[in-house]
Amino acid sequence: xxxxxxxxxxxxxxxxAFQPPTSHPMLLTFxxxxxxxxLREARRLxxxxxxxxxxxxxxxxxxxxxxxxxxxxxCEAARSVGAMVLGGLDRMPTFFSAALPRRVxxxxxxxxxxxxxxxxxxxxxxxxxxxxxxxxxxxxxSCTLFLSDPADYDGGELVIREPHADQRIKLPAGHLxxxxxxxxxxxxPVTRGHRLACFFWIExxxxxxxxxxxxxxxxxxxxxxxxxxxxxxxxxxxxGTYHNLLRMWADA
Ligand code: NI
Numbered sequence: 471x472x473x474x475x476x477x478x479x480x481x482x483x484x485x486x487a488f489q490p491p492t493s494h495p496m497l498l499t500f501x502x503x504x505x506x507x508x509l510r511e512a513r514r515l516x517x518x519x520x521x522x523x524x525x526x527x528x529x530x531x532x533x534x535x536x537x538x539x540x541x542x543x544x545c546e547a548a549r550s551v552g553a554m555v556l557g558g559l560d561r562m563p564t565f566f567s568a569a570l571p572r573r574v575x576x577x578x579x580x581x582x583x584x585x586x587x588x589x590x591x592x593x594x595x596x597x598x599x600x601x602x603x604x605x606x607x608x609x610x611x612s613c614t615l616f617l618s619d620p621a622d623y624d625g626g627e628l629v630i631r632e633p634h635a636d637q638r639i640k641l642p643a644g645h646l647x648x649x650x651x652x653x654x655x656x657x658x659p660v661t662r663g664h665r666l667a668c669f670f671w672i673e674x675x676x677x678x679x680x681x682x683x684x685x686x687x688x689x690x691x692x693x694x695x696x697x698x699x700x701x702x703x704x705x706x707x708x709x710g711t712y713h714n715l716l717r718m719w720a721d722a
Pocket of ligand 1: 592593594652
């Protein structure tokens with residue numbers, strides 16, 4: 471589970487493999503969820519996939535500002551690449567530590583370009599049905615995994631509105647941004663080429679963003695201590711405190 475606080479899940483990483491994700495008060499990015507071979511295969515499948523109008527299934531407010539293409543969740547390409555993405559997340563223990571996922575929505579795919587090239591300011595619905603499980607998912611966290619090389623398109627930044635300065639995000643192919651589901655956000659018009667992305671939501675075991683963030687920072691600090699000093703009685707005690715906090719705050 472958490473990276474610094476060893477648990478049953480996410481084991482098997484080489485010691486020292488942890489690369490701190492770039493940090494922001496509200497946003498985290500994770501590199502290389504998909505490797506070069508997986509990206510090539512994903513693009514090949516998505517190039518011949520049955521893209522449809524992205525407004526199908528959008529909420530009342532979103533439909534007014536949404537102008538992109540989306541894949542049916544159950545087409546072959548969406549299922550194959552979706553499984554690849556979930557597999558990539560499983561190899562990223564820091565992602566698990568940050569999101570503490572309880573339920574993950576079905577990975578969904580969108581494409582921006584040509585005349586269907588933007589998605590204006592909107593907020594995601596609080597509750598969504600994950601079609602592949604039939605479960606309701608509370609959208610505590612949103613994820614966007616970039617699938618196109620940024621050199622292949624202009625525009626298409628994911629803009630997350632914040633009180634002091636908007637965050638403009640355009641990541642290398644295979645990289646993912648994790649951000650709170652509570653934010654107003656948009657995708658800027660793509661003026662050249664196409665922007666392919668995978669997006670999905672996460673219901674976290676820890677509902678409060680503040681508590682989730684404290685747990686993540688705590689876990690990353692334990693990890694640093696263990697890397698610098700090895701396992702000591704003090705780190706073991708800290709790991710214990712981490713798990714006791716998680717026990718207090720998590721709905722598993
Ligand atoms: Ni959205």
